[in-house]
Amino acid sequence: MASLIISTKEKSYPIYIGNGLRYQIQTILEKNAIPYDSVLIITDDNVAPLYLSDVAKGLKAPVHTFIVNNGEEAKSFANYITIQTYAIQKKLTRQSLIIALGGGVIGDLAGFIAATFLRGISYIQMPTTILAHDSAVGGKVAINHDLGKNLIGAFYHPQAVVYDLETLNSLPRRQQMSGFAEVIKHGLIDKDQALLPFISGKDQDELFSDYHFLREILSHGMKIKAEIVKKDEKETNIRKFLNFGHTLGHAIESESNYRYLHGEAVIIGMIFALYVSEVYFSKELGFQKYKTWFEKLGYETSIPPSLPITNLIEKMKVDKKVVANHIHMILLRDIGEPVVVRFTTEEITEFMHLFIRE
Ligand SMILES: NC(=O)c1ccc[n+]([C@@H]2O[C@H](COP(=O)([O-])OP(=O)(O)OC[C@H]3O[C@@H](n4cnc5c(N)ncnc54)[C@H](O)[C@@H]3O)[C@@H](O)[C@H]2O)c1
Ligand SMILES: [Zn+2]
Numbered sequence: 001m002a003s004l005i006i007s008t009k010e011k012s013y014p015i016y017i018g019n020g021l022r023y024q025i026q027t028i029l030e031k032n033a034i035p036y037d038s039v040l041i042i043t044d045d046n047v048a049p050l051y052l053s054d055v056a057k058g059l060k061a062p063v064h065t066f067i068v069n070n071g072e073e074a075k076s077f078a079n080y081i082t083i084q085t086y087a088i089q090k091k092l093t094r095q096s097l098i099i100a101l102g103g104g105v106i107g108d109l110a111g112f113i114a115a116t117f118l119r120g121i122s123y124i125q126m127p128t129t130i131l132a133h134d135s136a137v138g139g140k141v142a143i144n145h146d147l148g149k150n151l152i153g154a155f156y157h158p159q160a161v162v163y164d165l166e167t168l169n170s171l172p173r174r175q176q177m178s179g180f181a182e183v184i185k186h187g188l189i190d191k192d193q194a195l196l197p198f199i200s201g202k203d204q205d206e207l208f209s210d211y212h213f214l215r216e217i218l219s220h221g222m223k224i225k226a227e228i229v230k231k232d233e234k235e236t237n238i239r240k241f242l243n244f245g246h247t248l249g250h251a252i253e254s255e256s257n258y259r260y261l262h263g264e265a266v267i268i269g270m271i272f273a274l275y276v277s278e279v280y281f282s283k284e285l286g287f288q289k290y291k292t293w294f295e296k297l298g299y300e301t302s303i304p305p306s307l308p309i310t311n312l313i314e315k316m317k318v319d320k321k322v323v324a325n326h327i328h329m330i331l332l333r334d335i336g337e338p339v340v341v342r343f344t345t346e347e348i349t350e351f352m353h354l355f356i357r358e
Helices: 025-031 048-056 077-089 104-119 165-170 173-189 204-208 211-231 238-243 246-255 262-281 287-296 309-318 345-357
Strands: 004-007 012-018 039-044 063-068 097-102 122-127 140-145 148-155 160-164 327-334 337-343
Touching: 004 211, 012 211, 025 122, 025 160, 039 048, 039 077, 039 104, 048 063, 048 097, 048 165, 063 077, 077 104, 077 140, 097 104, 104 122, 104 140, 104 148, 160 165, 165 211, 173 204, 173 211, 173 238, 173 262, 173 327, 204 211, 211 238, 238 246, 238 327, 238 337, 246 262, 246 309, 246 327, 262 287, 262 327, 262 345, 309 327, 309 345, 327 345, 337 345
Parallel strands: 012 160, 039 063, 039 097, 097 122, 122 160
Antiparallel strands: 004 012, 140 148, 327 337
């Protein structure tokens, strides 16, 4: 049984979350009447030796596989074209299916290939990272351009998301924690506050040692994202709230040459946004409490001293989400109540200096 149904204007599709689902892909395809005359599984060189054959062996049609080198660099034009060529050579048709088996990188790359091959064919997201609980929902798929991340892409939903939580056991703890930052983000922006109270204050072991608990919090996270996306698929309005912590987060990622993983940078961005929110709205939101919790979880919570503030601010400006010369930040008017606020460069500089002294 599907754990969640995502409804969008164009279509609705199921999300399955459970243990060992990689062995059940054929049953899931049949149950959802997803036809396919052949399959192309796209994955990376870390995931392939662990799970590729488990997925492939259950399928009842010719299976082709394409394995890219792991890492953000995989979302390249070169891979995009090479895989399209491979799909043409293997004679994939409009009825063929692409399976994205991997983290957010594979989801974005394989999803964009599916969106454009023969003007769009079906695809399934099989996330294998915690971060991908986020990226597999919402239909945003993209590759990178030399001038910036995710600049070439589409909005293209999968036919289903099949999340086998057993695969998370092999994910390095640092990657798990980076992905967990997005779970925290979903908790902080959720108006119903159905997630945050369950995770707040818990340590790493409490979060990751109980399968049922993990399943619960990941489905909650996906549900929160799905609700927001449902109301605003094309990011003209409230979908922006999903960028909470990301204005500074992206700047730290990029300015540190990706020494900080996405979630590690977003944690610093979120704690900064909480700080600014408290000052801007003159309201106690638990900044200290969250900072202490994030540190207990092993996250860094300060802006890295090695990264010059002026460079970070420049990066915050060139961020895709910035209009004109201002910086847009997502703040919290209250926990679970995100709002977009526009600041001048001078205002942000001031906040950054105050935050550093905090
Ligand atoms: N489309 C969206 O809405 C959206 C949202 C957020 C992030 N993203 C994108 O997601 C990407 C980041 O995703 P990610 O953090 O999952 O990174 P990733 O896909 O690079 O995976 C992280 C690392 O873990 C390895 N790995 C993956 N699954 C594993 C497993 N089960 N066991 C062992 N190793 C495993 C990978 O090979 C990789 O080295 C970025 O490119 C980002 O732009 C997209
Ligand atoms: Zn993110």
